[in-house]
Amino acid sequence: MKNMISMRDLSKKDILHLMEIAAKIEDGEIVPDLKGRLAALLFFEPSTRTMFSFDTAVKRMNGSTIIMSGTKNTSSKKGETFADTLQTIAQYSDIIIMRTPVEGAARYASEIVNIPVVNAGDGANQHPTQALLDLYSIMKTQGTLEGLKVGLAGDLRFGRTVHSLAQALSLFGVQFKFISPSFLQMPEYIKDDLEARKIKFTELDDIEGNIDDLDILYVTRIQKERFADPEDYENLKGSYILKKSMLDNVKTNFKVMHPLPRVDEINTDVDDTKYAYYFPQAKNGVFTRQALIAILLGEV
């Protein structure tokens, strides 16, 4: 593995290797040492949460970071080109971790610099470390990724996270329930990919009554702005809010996940049940990113 640009580049074997290293880092069995190594965190589009997670991952392994955050455009007409910016930063650092609104920018970066590049989100395209930490969280709570029943709920049409996750899980023979309003359903191209892999899925429009046979329910936010008529949103949103009262008959191993930040799609009364897993999930992001960076820098 030279870079981490897209989940599409990863085989089942790559994923499992990464999960294994993440677990060993979490258990303290492996302690990668990045002393003297420098990671450049280039956030052309701000994302405090993701940036902190990467920053923490590097620093937990004694590495250091330089951070650039907030420049709106990757290419500035007046100043230096995106390519030149990257080439320059590649002279200072050992790994580039970048987030941008420009789709394909991380792939391009990986083609022009000779140090590893990690895609921390490129527009609506990919955010592979989110998918990896989701997989790690599922693995950790279920002991396996094989043959699980996973529900994905909320905005399945525009949600980059659920697309990557569905594609990654399809390598492991998972069965899906897609729970969303009809106009926010999983896009055809994702469903085509799943069908090509003979993955079973059903499409539903209500969380309640549809989660008792699930191992994982992954909830995402439905943005009000997606609705042309605000009244439609008010009428529909109740069907996509998870409440404690819906958890009476779920499986004992059942876990609720969410990429955070949450607004109101998971009622806070779920937080203190044993099924809530969204905060540990965020913590898993650090282990997963540690594993990834250590692998890319050849430290494990």
Added chain:
Amino acid sequence: MNEIKQIKVNAIKNGTVIDHIKAGTGLKVINILKLKQSDVIMLGINLKSNKIGKKDILKIENRELTHDEVNIIALIAPNATLTIINNYEVTQKQSLMMPKIIKELIVCPNPKCITNLESITSRFELTEEKTGTIRCGYCEKKYQVDDVSIKI
């Protein structure tokens, strides 16, 4: 029908014949080749074909196609047959296959794609030959060949 075609092909002394072009695509091919007013061209549209039902056929005198031109034609008219005539003889004949990797020729329709914001050579991968589905090597969006604009 066959006889007529035969006569037409034989009528060329030197040049290129592109046969079995998907019906209705012949004019597009002419566009791409940027044929000059002085060029001698014959275009047959909606001819009967045993192989593909209906087809277009294009003959161009005194012209051999560049590698790039062949690639573009392979994109918009996959399965066309390319014949090069030299002094009334067929010197080369090949069936065009859609390339697996398409570099530079296609403009990515995604306005947020890096290839539209920086000067980068675009790269597409053919993901499904039957439907002509391609995926951008950068933004990873999928498109149909028929829906994208081709750099000419």
